[in-house]
Amino acid sequence: MDETIKKSLQKTACQVRMGVLTGTFHAKSGHPGGSLSIADLLTYLYCAKMHVDPKHPDMPDRDRLVLSKGHTAPALYAILAERGFFDKKELESLRHIGAMLQGHPCIHTPGVDMSSGSLGQGISAACGMALAGKVKSASYHVYTILGDGEIEEGQVWEAAMFAAHYGLDNLTAIVDNNGLQIDGKITEVCSPEPIDEKFRAFGWHVIVVNDAHDFDQIEAAFNEAETITGKPVAIIQKSVKGKGVSFMENQVGWHGSAPNAEQYEQAMNELKAALAELEA
Amino acid sequence: MAEIKKKATRESYGEALTELAEQYPNLVVLDADLAAATKTGIFKKAYPERFFDCGIAEENMMGVAAGLAAAGMLPFASTFAMFAAGRAYEIVRNSIGYPHLNVKIGATHAGISVGEDGATHQCNEDIALMRTIPGMTVIVPSDDIEAKAAVKAALDHDGPVYMRFGRLAAPILNDPATYKFELGKGITLRDGKDITIVATGLMVGEAAAAAEQLAAEGIDARVLNIHTIKPLDEELIVKAAQETGRIVTVEEHSIIGGLGSAVCDCVSAKCPVPVTKIGVNDEFGHSGPAVDLLKEFGLSAENIVATVKKVLGK
Incomplete structure (x- = not known):
């Protein structure tokens, strides 16, 4: 990847992480851990990959993204705000009464392509959008992001079977493999591993990204995905839950709790320092 | 015929x-x-x-x-x-x-x-x-x-x-030449002043047949076909409650939460009158020919007639 582009993406990802913290801090609730683990992925998709227009969020030929792991909405909201779908100030009223930004994604928010959050459902809607693209010979691509805990839902595998059966090569599912779910390590709760072999067995082309926070690796994965025809692509990205905030990294406790004022300040200082380093 | x-x-x-x-x-x-x-x-x-x-x-x-x-x-x-x-x-x-x-x-x-x-x-x-x-x-x-x-x-x-x-x-009870479907609007199949039978789906025919039998016995029953349970035609139901004073609902569904409940929700707020619900009681069904099951579970003109007479004390 071009170094200038990479640096720009890294800076935006840093802003997205700050948006995640700002949103969850002001909400006094929410899910920072899994939001931080997909910050780089969302930044790459919305800034370097997807055909979207913040001025025309509903344009028919746009690429679509369904955040199947909908509890990580703070990251989606942060990148949409970065791209100008709505004002960044909205992040401060996340989850408040009367606010536009709901606890989980709502289709009526500009830039949000599907309501989601009840786990396992987003991927099915993504399949429907991809199927509609096939029926209408549309050029758009559909992306859906799943949690590694989320794929314990049976509906995910119904959808996986469907996507392969109908050859939905206009669909890419990304599994955010941060290894943690609410009750602990995914391998200890009720293991969905091996994830790559499962998708392969269901007829998908599988790409494993060993570091979900390295834009070169992310780009390589999506470049490979683009060459695949006749079947859907699953990208299994090995990520770090809480990535970018020292005390949140790999800590299951940060799955669904918000930082207090002191923690928020520390986290923001860390991210500001990281941003300053990128800008130096 | x-x-x-x-x-x-x-x-x-x-x-x-x-x-x-x-x-x-x-x-x-x-x-x-x-x-x-x-x-x-x-x-x-x-x-x-x-x-x-x-x-x-x-x-x-x-x-x-x-x-x-x-x-x-x-x-x-x-x-x-x-x-x-x-x-x-x-x-x-x-x-x-x-x-x-x-x-x-x-x-x-x-x-x-x-x-x-x-x-x-x-x-x-x-x-x-x-x-x-x-x-x-x-x-x-x-x-x-x-x-x-x-x-x-x-x-x-x-x-x-x-x-x-x-x-x-x-x-097939409706006449294709004259039938009009309007979403959210019930159909008065038969006018009447003594009681109103509100029915939906398969039970509409049974309700109409029951009303005929009741007429022969001197009971003037109104029959409403509520094809749209939601949004409910509250105007038609309230009018029936006001004009006939009693309602019997009939549905091939649990008496919990279905047409009968929707009608109760409506009249209890807008025109409280006694409502008697005919439907599947709080129990599971079992195997058998459909026609026999309908009879067994009281989803028949015969049971509607009996229920109406009981409600009216006749």
Whole structure:
């Protein structure tokens, strides 16, 4: 990847992480851990990959993204705000009464392509959008992001079977493999591993990204995905839950709790320092 | 008197989809390995490129329907009521209802008249489940004419619609020359002043027959066909409550949460009158021929007559 582009993406990802913290801090609730683990992925998709227009969020030929792991909405909201779908100030009223930004994604928010959050459902809607693209010979691509805990839902595998059966090569599912779910390590709760072999067995082309926070690796994965025809692509990205905030990294406790004022300040200082380093 | 023709409303459903396909180019049909039974197979034969079998995976089917609608298609998702409203309830609520997507659910084999398959497949709870979802329209057609008109009305309505069809052949009571379907508007089949029988679906015919028998015994019963459970025609029901003072509801559904409950919700707030509910009581069904089961569970003109007389103390 071009170094200038990479640096720009890294800076935006840093802003997205700050948006995640700002949103969850002001909400006094929410899910920072899994939001931080997909910050780089969302930044790459919305800034370097997807055909979207913040001025025309509903344009028919746009690429679509369904955040199947909908509890990580703070990251989606942060990148949409970065791209100008709505004002960044909205992040401060996340989850408040009367606010536009709901606890989980709502289709009526500009830039949000599907309501989601009840786990396992987003991927099915993504399949429907991809199927509609096939029926209408549309050029758009559909992306859906799943949690590694989320794929314990049976509906995910119904959808996986469907996507392969109908050859939905206009669909890419990304599994955010941060290894943690609410009750602990995914391998200890009720293991969905091996994830790559499962998708392969269901007829998908599988790409494993060993570091979900390295834009070169992310780009390589999506470049490979683009060459695949006749079947859907699953990208299994090995990520770090809480990535970018020292005390949140790999800590299951940060799955669904918000930082207090002191923690928020520390986290923001860390991210500001990281941003300053990128800008130096 | 000429013999009354009969047809299952699921058959009307499959035919209507096929007849309307040309007029609605975005119409696509999904099924979950039951096309032969839900009668979407009729559509599949005529428009194979617009039919998508989802296999035995109803939850995914509802989600796929949501995605299709979000991308501008007009999907009908079909399976048995038990799986459409029961198994896939939460997907219907969260992926279709909450985003208010333009998905039409064609649920067949509803109620006790599924017959021999028994309790696991006799869905007596779907009306109750579906009417709790904000923005969901719930339609229960009574015969072939009404079912076809309802499919057309559902296509013209912007928003999610749950349509309930039956397995059993139902008498064709409506006259295609004069019948008009208006979403959310009940039909007064028979005027009367002593009591009102409010019926839906397969029970509309039984209610009409009961009213005839009651008339012969000097009881003047009004009969309302409520094909749209939600939104309910409150005006028609309140008027009936005011003018007849007593209501008996009849449905091939649990007495908990269905038509009877909807009517109670309405009259208790706007014109409290005694309401007696006829339906499947708080129990599961069992195997047997549909016609016998309907009798056993009191879903017959005979039981409506007896109940009305009891209510009126006659």
